[in-house]
Amino acid sequence: MLKSSVDRVAEATPHAIAGRMRGLSDRTLAWLFVAPSIVLLLAVNIFPLIWTIRLSFTNFRVNRPNAAVEFVGLKNYLNILSDRDIWLTMQATAHFLIWTIVLQVLIGFALAYLINKKFRGNDLWTTIIVLPMMLSPAVVGNFWTFLYQPQIGLFNYAVGFLTGADPSSFSMIGDVALAPWAIVIVDTWMWTPFVMLICLAGLRSIPPSIYEAAECDRASRWRQFWTITIPLVLPFLMLAVLFRGIENFKMFDLVVQLTGGGPGSITELTSINLKREAFEKWRTGYASAYAVILFVTVFGLASIYVKALNKVKQR
Amino acid sequence: MSSYSVTEPSLRQKWVAGILVVGYALITILPLIWIIATGFKTPSDAIAYPPKTFFTPTVEGYVNVFTTRTRLSQEQLQALGEPTTWYDKLVRKDGLVISGPSRFAERFTNSVIIGFGSTVLCIVLGTVAAYAFSRFKVPLKDDLLFFILSTRMMPPIAVAIPIFLMFRSLGLSDTHAGMILLYTAVNLSLSVWLLKGFIDEIPVEYEEAALIDGYTRFQAFYKVVLPQAATGIASTAIFCLIFAWNEYAFAVLLTSGNAQTAPPFIPTIIGVSGQDWPAVAAGATIFLVPVMVFTILLRKHLLRGITFGAVRK
Helix, strand or coil: CHHHHHHHHHHHCCHHHHHHCCCCCHHHHHHHHHHHHHHHHHHHHHHHHHHHHHHCCECCCCCCCCCCCCECCCHHHHHHHCCHHHHHHHHHHHHHHHHHHHHHHHHHHHHHHHHCCCCCCHHHHHHHHHHHHHCCHHHHHHHHHHHCCCCCCHHHHHHHHHHCCCCCCCCCCCCCCCHHHHHHHHHHHHHHHHHHHHHHHHHHCCCHHHHHHHHHCCCCHHHHHHHHHHHHHHHHHHHHHHHHHHHHHCCCHHHHHHCCCCCCCCCCCHHHHHHHHHHCCCCHHHHHHHHHHHHHHHHHHHHHHHHHHHHHHHC | CHHHHHHCCCHHHHHHHHHHHHHHHHHHHHHHHHHHHHCCCCHHHHCCCCCCCCCCCCCHHHHHHHEEEEECCHHHHHHHCCCCCHHHHHHHCCCEEEEEECCHHHHHHHHHHHHHHHHHHHHHHHHHHHHHHHHCCCCCHHHHHHHHHHCCCCCHHHHHHHHHHHHHHHCCCCCHHHHHHHHHHHHHHHHHHHHHHHHHCCCHHHHHHHHHCCCCHHHHHHHHHHHHCHHHHHHHHHHHHHHHHHCCHHHHHHCCCCCCCHHHHHHHCECCCCECHHHHHHHHHHHHHHHHHHHHHHCCCHHHHHCCCCCCC
16 A cells, blocks of 8 residues: 555656656666666576586586586486485484474473563573574584583583583594484574574564453463463464574584584585585586485475465464 | 453562573573683693683683794794793793794684675665565565575575586686675575565655655655664674674685685684694684674564564564
């Protein structure tokens, strides 16, 4: 409604006057304003994407620029989908994704619920909790390898102090059984505040009158929680999960610095695996096909998820 | 009074909630405090067992992060004579001499140049695009907006291969200009979406009045909307700056010497004998503290920034 009234005003301005004022028409201005961004994104995102798709059908290798580039059809794709190592990588990614999301949702929601009790100073403590989220994952991840050192690491010391275990008896990033959890712990530490902030916004959006009405109907606190709080926060929570899901599917910096994919390849998430193929083994064509598969997966899963999210919102 | 008590938590509830949240907050900032504290430890204090909470602070880590040092024998040290500066004196204690500056200052400067350069570009492009999306009938508006957002979903490594090739053929690899352009593109989705939200909130009536007063559309945008959107633009700029500042994947793949930023560099800091944790911590502190300060300044808009404007509180 508002926009059309602006247009009416703009249209009502006589062309002669507009011309004399050297003003550009709204249409021209709109294009002039939008075009640079679109052009930049086409050049830096879409053009490379198309190039990736083209490369994915070839056996091109960056480190052999003089070798003949052959069209190999779907061979790269078939090789990837039948490669056992890539499925292990996918499993590592799934483990990381599922556990980070579960922990962050549980802890994040609990924190938001507690902060929403509006105790004195809750703003200050919220700001403190949020700090890790904004920091460089690579720099922080690197420092966590220090906290994870057997014996001298603060993390090992704290665990030893609390459980009585010998702090030098375990290595979070050196042990095959512990490393997948080492990356889950750091990611949870970093990103729980993200889920917390979104949940908090959800909790604060619930009008108190709903609880008052429920109280009049003598609904128990427990029932109020499950029939009012949870359904009304759910769209917010689902949005948080979407963001975390996409981000952690792309996860690279934090884990590369923490474990480098090791020990062995137990924490080699898809992005790290892809980086190996593309920039260490230099199998450019193969890696391009890999990239296309990843992109289609993220995009497909995200689209399905957004549909579900919209359904929940409409309810 | 009874309706008040329904929505207002009881005093006991507040106490319990307060204690739990404060407990979590203290645990969660411990690693950050540890980074800052380690920066002021000597290497031997840093790796002491049990971990040292109380120690005599030293700026050795800060000296080490900015310099490279070589080990000399006692005779060679004596032949050099008395140390002339306080930092010379500091490293002399460990039988070392400063042999030159490290690359840290250079990398940090790169981070500043690329961070601010991309932020300025991102805000200029983002503001005008957001204004157009907010006020004009742009054909395929929703599709374009979704396209802009979808560029965020791509794993950086996936687009890095052709960008690597593209930059190489254009002569942009390992240059400031190339990285600025790349980070601008990466942050543009954030900037357009956030700024569109902020501009949507400015009543259209202001511009209508300006247009009736004889302003052109561009003047109305420039003189009426921009000042109104100043807070929104500032907080969007800080977000773009923080994201460019923290970026690692592109930086590690596409830069090596000339334009490398601090995040790929800090983890590679090593001392004369093995990993020099106080120096790493000192470098990390210098790098992280500005972001902490910005986060505190931004706290009112934080939620909006991290959700691309999807949640506005």
